[in-house]
Amino acid sequence: MQSSNVKKGNAKKVIEAFQVTKAANEAAAVTAEIARKAKLNADFTAAETKYVAMKTLYNTALEAYNVFVNTPVATLVPGSTVIVGADWEKTFITMEGALKTAEANINDAKGAWDALLLAKQAQDAADFEETARLARQAADLTATTAKDALNVTYTAAATAVTTTAAAEVIAKAAYTAASTALSTKTSEVTTCENKNGGACDTLAAL
């Protein structure tokens, strides 16, 4: 008996420890999920910022490149800022390279941004679905609670019908019996008043 109680006590401790661990794991999972979403949002924002910056750099490089290549060589005169000859070729190559690099950078940034945008959209959709599911769940719970309450009311009302009907029958029987007894007693009094003593119970025994 004592051994059985010890076993029960140990089992209870194991269950309690399991429940504590389970609750801690669930809390950790919630925290991790919140952190994951925060990181996703931060990464998306960073990627977007980077993409915008890359676009700006690309546009700046493109503008400089266009200005450079569209400037007539004839206007290149000594003292001007425009480069001529080998320097022009060298500058052109440099600018073209810078433009290509900027283009590559912008493509990379856009790729990263697109990937994160998809992930964020998926997350938003999941969040929306989860919110809708929770709303449906709450509505269902409310409906179930209301139906349970109706069932309780129905059962109580049915019981009350049975109980009060029985009480009515009992009360009616008691009232009827008492009324009959009263009629009998009234008749006795009348008979006793109208006739001589022989009609009265006590006199009959004399």
Place this chain on the structure above:
Amino acid sequence: MNAAKSAADTAKDAAIASSAAAVTAKTAADGAVQAHIAAEVTRKNAERAAQATQVAGLKTTYEAAKTAAKAARAAFGAADSALKSNTVAASTPAL
């Protein structure tokens, strides 16, 4: 002669006295009967009054029971209608 008359008178007086005593006794007996009847009537009336009070109480109880039963039937009807008109169904599995 005188002795015979005296005996007759004595017998007559005795008869008269006996008759008077009988009347007195009958009157007393009648009075006792009437008094007893009156007492019986009083006692039975008291019993009847007590019964009438009891009947009045039972009638009140009966009326209250009838009213309660009627109210319970009405409440049941309302509960039944409410339950039948409740068409909300769970759209997701319960937790």
